[in-house]
Amino acid sequence: MKNVISRRSFLKAAGIIGASAALAACGGSSASTAGSTAGSTAGAAASGESVTFTLSMVDNEQSNYYKGAQAIADSVNEATNGQFQIKVVAGGTLGGESDTLDMAIQGDLDIASCANSVLANYIPEMSILDQAFLWDSQDQANYAVRNELGDLIQEKANAQGIHVIGYMESGFRDVFSKKPIQTMADFNGVKIRTMQNDGQLLAFTSFGANPVALAAGDQFTALQQNTIDACENAVSNCWVNKFYEAGVTSVTKTHHCFVYIPLCMSDNAWKKIPDDMKDTFVEAVWAGCEKQWQYLNEANEEAIGLLEGVGVTMYDIDTDELKSAYEAKKASSGVTYDETWQAAVDAAKAAQA
Structure with missing residues (x-):
């Protein structure tokens, strides 16, 4: 993709640079539980043992969104040499978007996918994205979340105990x-x-x-x-x-x-990724997201x-x-x-x- 956010800027926004301070700031009821398991799980990942994250989505397995989520899983698997796996649970099996986002915030689900308007229930400033005719093109919309706007969303998300690790999209309606x-x-x-x-x-x-x-x-x-x-x-x-x-x-x-589908990872799950692998993991998720954007365009045509x-x-x-x-x-x-x-x-x- 053209016009992507600088690597350092995005990783800083995601909490990869200065991770200890960012994680301490997240707090919340799940922090102590995550703290008790994060070290051992991260150690397992570092030793080569596989860690599997569950990603929930409401769309069915025939959708371009499911195909995109599988592309994300494949990208993460390849980039981390199998140390991290993503299991995609489709069709709303684990609940609707609001329910699964709540689960991620509480630390009971690894990754929730939801429309940006659902995340706006926790980040009111995101209601700016609900405007009609906000973006002139898909490139413009995607540029926004890879740059300053994405940084603002990430900061607010971190305060809720989640990390936005990428954006799928359902695009223009x-x-x-x-x-x-x-x-x-x-x-x-x-x-x-x-x-x-x-x-x-x-x-x-x-x-x-x-x-x-x-x-x-x-x-x-x-x-x-x-x-x-x-x-x-x-x-x-x-x-x-x-x-x-x-x-x-x-x-x-x-x-x-234009509708985004942010991927919201719980603080518990985030802590399971060793600091020296966080950038690789996030970049792999973004690579898979970009494939989903392409699948969406193809599906629409x-x-x-x-x-x-x-x-x-x-x-x-x-x-x-x-x-x-x-x-x-x-x-x-x-x-x-x-x-x-x-x-x-x-x-x-x-x-x-």
Whole structure:
């Protein structure tokens, strides 16, 4: 990937440089337990014995996210000569994103994967990422978390007793609807299931739609029963979940938001990695993440063709009109963000203009 964060800057942010101080600062109820086992486990790793970490995800084994997680596992295995293994548990077997993030923070799960809006429940400043039309490109979005913005997230995450070791992503999201949405006026009165965060609710309200609170797993039935008229996600999600069988006939390329999937490692697990292997481990995770980004793009491109093959129509839309409506609504609502975090976002946008 182009434009990556400097090695020292990222490792410092992750707590690799000055690890003792960072770990002491994390504290929390899990610290004493981790302290009692970290030395022996790290010693085992140093002696060549394998240590296995469990990574939980809600997506199923047919998804590009699972394929990406396996790429991360393979990358870590290769980079550490098998001393560290990652076991991927998919399909929400260990719980939903919020539950598993809580488990990681408490030290009961090694690695949780969750949407950035879920992590924002612990790091309120991250709500800046929930804005509609925040990033102009995938490169811009990824640059941000590899630089100043990523450093800010890491600092806050460390204070919660977790370490963000990389970012997968579900990328830009589009709208899937039962009737064509070709202009902003077509959003009027549309009942759409959206992510339940202030940024997305504000966006679709500004378009004239009626956002609906609904669990992700209930969308198919809700479409069938006309409880909702539309939903939104990465376009590959429309194909994987077979929403076309529930009445979806149209995909509108709104690209209204970009979603990250931070990988949050518990402090307990972090301490099991010897200091002299932490950089190798983290860099291997990032290498696997970059493969997932590629898998996502490939899955989205493939999904477009497959959806068109079953009669789903793809529509472009005037995103400038949508953005103007959103910005006006945001201004009237008085939404503001932390100045330091806003500066980091602005820096990333300028660097990848």
